[in-house]
Amino acid sequence: MTGVPGAPGLPRVTDDRPGAPEEPLAGGNVSAGVVRVGDTVRRPAGPWTPAVHAVLTRLGDVGFRHAPRSFGLDAQGRHVVEFVPGVMAHPLPDGAAPPRVEDVGRLARALHDALDGWTPPPDARFQRVIPPDGEDFVIHHDLAPWNLVIADDRLVLVDWDGCGPGTRTWDLAYAAHAFVPLAPADAGGPGVEAAGAGLRALADGYGLDDAGRERLARTLAPRTWSMHTLLEHGHRTGTQPWARLWDEGHGGYWRRDAEWIEDHTATLTAALTA
Structure with a gap:
């Protein structure tokens, strides 16, 4: 591997199977051109890619x-x-069990502990589309x-192109909305009592302390509104x-x-802090 012009420190991968077939990978709403080649995934690079490489290298090192x-x-x-063999948690194939919320916590x-205290390269350029509620670590x-x-x-977390500075609570609030999920029962939600139990399971799996649970409860709605704001701004501009996602x-x-x-x-809040 040798350095790549324009991407200091980022190695070049020499294909050991030139001409290997490329299998398009579906899923997600914002990534295009992602393909599988053998035991690797290839995705379009951008100014943020060296920073993403540094983050993933850090995680591998620890x-x-x-x-x-x-x-x-x-x-x-x-x-x-x-490329990690397995099934995506969404859309979940027939017969596959969803991940336990405790395990997501x-x-x-583990992810936050691995990155807390780590300093990204000084020239790191992250791609964040929503301002977080703080910048404690990546x-x-x-x-x-x-x-x-x-x-x-x-369980393996993929699609790191949007990683960047934020807070534990910001990540957890987003995960809570998606994995519990936090939605009306007629829109696929489990019902408010079951949603409270799911939130508590997420916090228990994370090992969240009392102060952290109170912060999470306060952040659930603002984090969800932040996605609406992003889409509304995209629609207006x-x-x-x-x-496109707004129109959909x-x-x-x-x-x-x-x-x-x-x-x-x-x-x-009562379910989280009881």
């Missing part, structure tokens, strides 16, 4: 097993990461079922892919869920 390894850039300038805690920013691989022996109705989904969380804040 033995964090819930993220793919990053290898560098291929001959076409695409980011090359490890444990994964989030977090994933999209900890959700559509970015989680259920492998035989572990024509910024893609957010304008995603803005309405986030508004609906944010209002539902606000309507049931007392019950959800």
